[in-house]
Amino acid sequence: MRGSLPPEPVRLLSLEEEARVFLRLRATLIWETVRTMLTGSRLRLSLVVLLSGLFWGALYGLFVEAFAFLDALHANVISLLFNAFFSSLMVMLVFSTGILLYGGMYRSPEARLLLTLPVRAETIYAHKFREAMWFASWGFILLGSPMLVAYGVVREAAWPYFALVLPFMLAFVMIPAALGGIACLVLVGWLPRLRLHAVSIAVGLACILALWLGWSLLTQSRADAMSAAWFERAFARLAITEQKVLPSWWLSSGLLEAGRTERNGQLSVSGTIEAVKFLALLIANAMVLQLAAGWLAGKAYRRGFSHLTGEVPARRRRRANWLDRLLTGGERAAGPLRLLLVKDLRLFRRDIAQWSQFLIFFGLLGLYFFNLRSFNYHNAYASMIGFLNLAVVGLILSTFTTRFIYPMISLEGRRFWILGLLPVHRDQIVWSKFLFSFLGGLIPCAGLVLLSDSMLGLPRSLIAMHEYCCLLLCLGLSGIAVGLGAMMPELRESSPSKISSGFGGTLCLVLSSLLIMVVVTVAALPTHLFLLARTLGPTVIAEDGLLAWAGGMWGTTLSLAVVSTAGLAACLIPLRLGLVAFRRLEV
Amino acid sequence: MIEFDHVTRTYGTKTAVSDLTLAIPRGELFALLGPNGAGKTTSIKMLVGLLHPSRGSIRICGHDVVADPRGAHLHVGYVPDEPCLYDKLTGREFLWFIADMFGMPRHLARERIDREIECFELGEFADDLAESYSLGMKQRLVFAASLLHDPSVLVLDEPMVGLDPRSVRIVKDLLAARAREGMTVFMSTHTLAMAEEMADRVGIMVRGRLRFLGTVMELREQVALESTSLEQLYLELTTARGEEP
Numbered sequence: 001m002r003g004s005l006p007p008e009p010v011r012l013l014s015l016e017e018e019a020r021v022f023l024r025l026r027a028t029l030i031w032e033t034v035r036t037m038l039t040g041s042r043l044r045l046s047l048v049v050l051l052s053g054l055f056w057g058a059l060y061g062l063f064v065e066a067f068a069f070l071d072a073l074h075a076n077v078i079s080l081l082f083n084a085f086f087s088s089l090m091v092m093l094v095f096s097t098g099i100l101l102y103g104g105m106y107r108s109p110e111a112r113l114l115l116t117l118p119v120r121a122e123t124i125y126a127h128k129f130r131e132a133m134w135f136a137s138w139g140f141i142l143l144g145s146p147m148l149v150a151y152g153v154v155r156e157a158a159w160p161y162f163a164l165v166l167p168f169m170l171a172f173v174m175i176p177a178a179l180g181g182i183a184c185l186v187l188v189g190w191l192p193r194l195r196l197h198a199v200s201i202a203v204g205l206a207c208i209l210a211l212w213l214g215w216s217l218l219t220q221s222r223a224d225a226m227s228a229a230w231f232e233r234a235f236a237r238l239a240i241t242e243q244k245v246l247p248s249w250w251l252s253s254g255l256l257e258a259g260r261t262e263r264n265g266q267l268s269v270s271g272t273i274e275a276v277k278f279l280a281l282l283i284a285n286a287m288v289l290q291l292a293a294g295w296l297a298g299k300a301y302r303r304g305f306s307h308l309t310g311e312v313p314a315r316r317r318r319r320a321n322w323l324d325r326l327l328t329g330g331e332r333a334a335g336p337l338r339l340l341l342v343k344d345l346r347l348f349r350r351d352i353a354q355w356s357q358f359l360i361f362f363g364l365l366g367l368y369f370f371n372l373r374s375f376n377y378h379n380a381y382a383s384m385i386g387f388l389n390l391a392v393v394g395l396i397l398s399t400f401t402t403r404f405i406y407p408m409i410s411l412e413g414r415r416f417w418i419l420g421l422l423p424v425h426r427d428q429i430v431w432s433k434f435l436f437s438f439l440g441g442l443i444p445c446a447g448l449v450l451l452s453d454s455m456l457g458l459p460r461s462l463i464a465m466h467e468y469c470c471l472l473l474c475l476g477l478s479g480i481a482v483g484l485g486a487m488m489p490e491l492r493e494s495s496p497s498k499i500s501s502g503f504g505g506t507l508c509l510v511l512s513s514l515l516i517m518v519v520v521t522v523a524a525l526p527t528h529l530f531l532l533a534r535t536l537g538p539t540v541i542a543e544d545g546l547l548a549w550a551g552g553m554w555g556t557t558l559s560l561a562v563v564s565t566a567g568l569a570a571c572l573i574p575l576r577l578g579l580v581a582f583r584r585l586e587v
Numbered sequence: 588m589i590e591f592d593h594v595t596r597t598y599g600t601k602t603a604v605s606d607l608t609l610a611i612p613r614g615e616l617f618a619l620l621g622p623n624g625a626g627k628t629t630s631i632k633m634l635v636g637l638l639h640p641s642r643g644s645i646r647i648c649g650h651d652v653v654a655d656p657r658g659a660h661l662h663v664g665y666v667p668d669e670p671c672l673y674d675k676l677t678g679r680e681f682l683w684f685i686a687d688m689f690g691m692p693r694h695l696a697r698e699r700i701d702r703e704i705e706c707f708e709l710g711e712f713a714d715d716l717a718e719s720y721s722l723g724m725k726q727r728l729v730f731a732a733s734l735l736h737d738p739s740v741l742v743l744d745e746p747m748v749g750l751d752p753r754s755v756r757i758v759k760d761l762l763a764a765r766a767r768e769g770m771t772v773f774m775s776t777h778t779l780a781m782a783e784e785m786a787d788r789v790g791i792m793v794r795g796r797l798r799f800l801g802t803v804m805e806l807r808e809q810v811a812l813e814s815t816s817l818e819q820l821y822l823e824l825t826t827a828r829g830e831e832p
Contacts (some may be wrong), residue, residue, distance in 0.1 A: 010736045011690040012657055021687045025673075032675040032716065109671040116635045116667075117688045118660040302656060306639040309632065310598055 018123040026130070043506055056146050063150035071154060078151070079256055080239065085147075086248035087241040090176045091206055093136055097180030098199075100132035105301065106188060106308050115305060125181070125297030133177040144169055148255065157259040158267035164258045164275055168251055171282035175247045178289035182296060189300025192307040247282060254278030336424045340432035344408070348440075354404055361396050362444050369452040382456040383531060387524040389452040390466050391516055394473045397441050398512035401481035405437040406508045407499035409482070409582070413491025430486050430579050437478035445470050462527065468560070469523050472567025476515045483574025484508045486582040515570045522562045526555040588613045588740055588771040589634065594643035596629050603629040605795040607643070611788075613739070616762060616772040618782035621792035622825050627775040628668070630792070631744045634773065635665045648739050661689070664733030668745040670725040674718035678709055678728045681717060682735060689736040696735075703731035707757065722749035730758060734765070741765070743774040747781065759785060783817040793825050 013021065037045045070077045105111055105128045114124045145165070152161045187198055243249060257278065260271035324342050348354050369389065412419060412429065419429060449470045453463040488504035499505060589611040596604040604626040611617045619627050632638040633645055636652045636659065644651055650658035672681055679700065686696035704713050707727040712720065720728070726749045733741060741762070747755050763785060766772055776782055782789050783803055791799040791806075799806055806820050 009691050009695050010661055012661060013688070013690050017690070021684070024687070025676075025684055028680055029673060029675045036675070036716070109669070110673070112637060112667070113671045115637055115656075116660060116663070116665045117685070118657040119688060120657065302636065302653075303639065305637065309638050310596070 012118055015120065015123065018119055019126070022123060022127045026127070043503060047506060047510065052142065056142065059143065060146035060150050063147045064154055067151050067154040079252060080242065082252035082255065083241040083246075083248055086172070086251050087246055088210070089140055089144075090172075090246070090248050093140065093173060093176035094180040094183065095199075095203065095206070096136040097129075097132050097177040098184040099180075100135055101128060101181050101184045102188065104128040104132055105184070106305055111305065115302065120298065121301035122294040122297045125185075125301055126294065129177070129181050129293070132181070133173065136177060136180075137173040140173060141169060151255070152259055155259045156261065156265060158261060158272075160267065160272045160275070161255070161258040164279060165255070168254055168258075168279055168282065171279060171286050172247060172251045174286035175282065175289060178286065178293050181293045182289070185293065185296045185300045185304065188304035188308060189296075192304065192311070247285060250278050250281050254282070336422070337428050337432050337435070340424070340429060341436055344432065344436045348404075348436075357403075358400060358444075361400075362448065365392065365396060365448055366451060369448060369455055382458060383462065383527050384524070386453050386456050386458050386462065386466060387520055387527070389456075390449055390469055390473075390523075391520040393445050393448050393452075393470065394477070394516040394520065395513070397445055397473065398477050398509065398516060401437055401441070401477045402505055402509045402512060403500050404496065405433065405478065405481040406485045406505050407496040408433050408436075409485040409578075410489045410491060410493060410499045411496060413489060413493075416491065426583050426585075427579055430482060430575070430582050433485070434478050434482045434575060437482060438474055441478060442471065442474040445474055465523060465527075465560075469519055469563060469567075472563060473516060473519055476519070476567045476570030477512050479571030479573075479575045480511050480515065481508055483576070483578035484511075486578030487574070489582075489585065511570070511574075515566060518566050519563050522559050522566070526559045529555065588615075588648060589617075589773055590646040591630070591634075592644050592646070594630075594633060594640045594645060596626075596633060596638060597641045602795050604633070604640075604792075607797055609790065609797065609800065611771055611773060613771055614766055614769045615787045616766045616785055617774065618786035618789045619773070619775045619792060620777075620779065620782055620789055620821060624794075625792040625825075626795040627792055628744060629795075631742060631773070631775050635663060635742055636660065662739040664736070664738035664741045666726075666729050666733050666741070666743045666746050668748060670722070670729040670749075672717040672720070672725055672728065675716060677716055678713040678720070678724075678731075679704070681728065682713075682732055685732045685735050691736060699735050699737075703735055706734075706761065707731045707754075723751055723754060726750055727754055734761075738770065740771045740773065743772065743776075745776060746774060747776070747778055779817045779821055789817075791821065791824055798824055 067078065070081065105125065111124070111128070114127075115121075148165045148169075149162070151157075152165070155161075191198065241248065254275045254277075257271045258275035260268045262268050324346065409430070446467055449466050450463065453466055458466075484504050484507060490499050490502065490504075493499050500508075589609070591607045591609040594604060594607040595602065607626075607630065619630065621627050629638060633640050634647070634652065636656045639653050644653070646652070647659040648662040650662070652659045673684075676684065682700045682703065683696065686700065691699065704710050707730055709724075709727060709731060712724060717725065717728070726746075730746075746758065750758065759781070762772055762774075766787075774782075774786070786803070788800065788802055789806065790797050799809065801809070803817055803820075806817070806824075
């Protein structure tokens, strides 16, 4: 039976018209986002631009040095390096785009709106695909562009190389992104119940492969680590990534051809033509995969959405676990502070986004620290690396305190009627957040610092100093996050990411970074000077000179006093201000 | 206008909607009632194409919502229970997006957008970003968007949530007027007074089955109670018979 004609002024759009409407939508959304940032978040925008520029510059410098070193070894090493880098990136892009598309296409309120409008499923897919591809690959652009520019500069490549870098990167990212999209559509459309198992198995296999490669590289030889021969052997293991059917090989080969010059340093025409052929190969494959994904979306998207919407969420009964019982003191009545602490701990445990990121970052850091023994460092390096590791632990903790602890008070806003009516002093709410952050940060951070220092074989005095600095960092970072969170709560906002990306969150991150910089630099200075004095010897360094004094007991004492003052001030001042502001807060 | 033909929807082993057959003609205002978990939202999600029936078919103006979703959606305006807007679009920009999606000519879209902005009293904040809207403001904007293309069928899921009494009055008057002009309204609600006041027919669902279909007057006759309010009739039907296995 044919349906009736639609009301006269309404009609179905052609594919091109639909694409134009979505492009207009995207352009308006981007423009409004930029306008809001320019008017409301100038500090954040400036910081993002500044830090991105610094990051890009630092990476560029690092890659220039690395390519100059590798170029001297063997030309093939760079080809291997490119292949290893791009192939691992390809795997990561497949997963990240697939996961982002899953969230955007099947779990977002926007998808529910779009699916009730007279628009093709493939157009919605294309709209969400562009978004997912951008979010998945901006890191690649930020990381890959300084590397590729540095390569061109070191090889003194001609202009076509630099002109082709961006088209190569864009054409390349579309291939793994489309593969991720196809995998997502197939899994949700035809295997909805197996999707989690399938993704878990694929991620597990990728991790096992990566760990095996990493482990075999780190354990093959410790005697000549970082030497030319070590690099040769290490990259020989990575030859597995040099498969001609892989888009990463097309990209690597295309870039190497584009960067090729004649013996006299002039532009290589044949190299450029080869590069353009590789680019055409990448573009052709990207387009075919896009077409396939679009066709698949037309067949599977609505069906997959219906599958997922009709899924019955598993009923999960939760009981208090041993930690809850320990904190509340078993059957005895616990005080409000402990009860609030247990509540926050429960919310943390049941929020996968929080604990999984916590686990991944600290787990990777632990894995790296565990492998430090594979390298043979001299004492001066070991001490320096120990302090750098302390800084890394602090920086990761600061991202967590900014992302998860800072918004905690704001997130109580919608539930404030519960807490506000309870016989609980407002100070206790703030203290509970502080304790949660401090204890939750101290345990893994102190463990990681101990692991790092033990692997580096540092003396006990230095380990004790690092642990003391770690304690101060946990106090300071928790104080900053909780204090600022209480001073600048956004009680109407329910999204923690939006809260942490506002002015207060940015200020929290900046102050946290400053604290880490001050604590680690001031604490490291006497040790560094002590080692310098010992290396240069008494003939060069006067025993009663400034350097000897700074690297000796007095210098260390002064440094500890400064570090303690900075850590305690960072903890107490924002916390005090936060407590006062929170007492006066009108909800 | 709307035809449910032996529609069943299961979630795993649970049957959310069982063998629902229902036809709602042009110009009728139909209210679907029932306790939580009765299958109202599932029926609405199937009607707007977000869920596919496990068995049976649904047609809107003759278009099967699974086989020809775009053809069906062209005739439908939908107001969900939770309004979804783009935070970084203004109310007016959102209305333009919807008008474009329905392929409306520019001059007509402008005219209709102005009409809906006036009708739902959106003028004061139509050019502000939606992220600054309250729930009621969002709901009014979604109403405006759903009526922009003068749909033949309007589907409403708990439409009055978040609306202030003045907005509720505006919506009620508007629905009655549009129904008189020939628009079919399919509404799920817990507000019995609204159903009693507005609906031409009501359907009462209990545990996925349509327990009653007819006018409020017919419901009174069927339950055969002295009671006069729809609330008492509803409780009688959903509690006493709802307990049956």
